[in-house]
Amino acid sequence: MPRAFLWGVVLNSALSGLQLAIGFGFGSLALIGDAIHNLGDVAGLLFGWGAERLSSRPATARFTYGFGRSTQLASLMNAALILMAAGVVIVEGVQRLLHPVPVVSGPVAWAAAAGIVVNLLSARLFGSGHHHDLNRRAAVVHLLTDAAVSAAVLVSALLVGLVGWLWLDAATAIGVGLAVAWSGWQLLVEALSASLDAVPRDINLAAVEAALRSLPGVENVHHLHVWGMSTSRTALTAHLGRPIGGEDDGDLLQLAQQRLAELGITHSTIQIEPPGGCMEAQINCPAPPGA
Numbered sequence: 615m616p617r618a619f620l621w622g623v624v625l626n627s628a629l630s631g632l633q634l635a636i637g638f639g640f641g642s643l644a645l646i647g648d649a650i651h652n653l654g655d656v657a658g659l660l661f662g663w664g665a666e667r668l669s670s671r672p673a674t675a676r677f678t679y680g681f682g683r684s685t686q687l688a689s690l691m692n693a694a695l696i697l698m699a700a701g702v703v704i705v706e707g708v709q710r711l712l713h714p715v716p717v718v719s720g721p722v723a724w725a726a727a728a729g730i731v732v733n734l735l736s737a738r739l740f741g742s743g744h745h746h747d748l749n750r751r752a753a754v755v756h757l758l759t760d761a762a763v764s765a766a767v768l769v770s771a772l773l774v775g776l777v778g779w780l781w782l783d784a785a786t787a788i789g790v791g792l793a794v795a796w797s798g799w800q801l802l803v804e805a806l807s808a809s810l811d812a813v814p815r816d817i818n819l820a821a822v823e824a825a826l827r828s829l830p831g832v833e834n835v836h837h838l839h840v841w842g843m844s845t846s847r848t849a850l851t852a853h854l855g856r857p858i859g860g861e862d863d864g865d866l867l868q869l870a871q872q873r874l875a876e877l878g879i880t881h882s883t884i885q886i887e888p889p890g891g892c893m894e895a896q897i898n899c900p901a902p903p904g905a
């Protein structure tokens with residue numbers, strides 16, 4: 615996966631330089647907007663790459679959970695970058711709409727076509743594993759959105775060349791900015807949710823609770839919490855109520871961890887207690903009836 619980040623940075627840096635040169639040289643604001651978003655791709659990929667490397671470092675005496683949340687922070691910064699880039703493109707698009715500038719469509723169309731190829735290729739490098747990792751998904755969202763942006767710029771450039779509607783370039787830039795802003799907003803909402811310890815979207819909380827309740831001898835499940843330790847690791851804490859003297863605790867915990875792993879939860883802390891519930895420490899639990 616680091617190879618995907620590396621090539622994504624290299625390809626998009628080269629593409630951004632090409633698009634900026636052609637955009638300024640031949641008057642296309644839509645292409646300049648695409649280049650700015652590509653620069654956002656580069657920054658986002660660098661954030662994601664650094665966060666992924668940091669998240670692999672072992673835990674320390676102070677950071678006992680490790681550095682997994684750095685990937686969530688990278689997703690948050692990615693979302694902010696996308697929204698800022700969208701704002702710049704929309705504002706410039708409105709100004710250009712009021713004061714049209716001549717556009718040479720040929721070079722702009724070729725640069726936009728290059729943008730489609732580069733962004734789709736960069737997204738392809740991440741494979742299909744990005745769906746369950748917010749940090750990687752943020753990078754792929756950047757790239758696929760920019761491929762769509764480049765496609766819009768390509769169509770705009772061709773139409774400007776055919777019918778001479780100079781306003782179309784500015785209108786396309788505004789549409790591009792709005793589309794980019796929407797993708798950035800969705801990513802921001804998800805990144806903020808992860809930062810607030812929301813249940814990851816690929817985890818079915820009802821299924822998790824049902825799996826714990828189905829364990830041998832378990833009569834109730836409470837204090838159930840599920841959150842993301844990083845964009846790819848999910849943690850759980852829960853209290854299981856069951857009669858004392860039943861199934862061996864070690865066997866029960868092992869079975870619980872196995873079922874939770876099948877549901878995508880890799881780190882679990884489970885407390886076993888009498889069905890009536892107890893305080894946080896089992897030494898404070900009331901004696902079961904008839905004891």
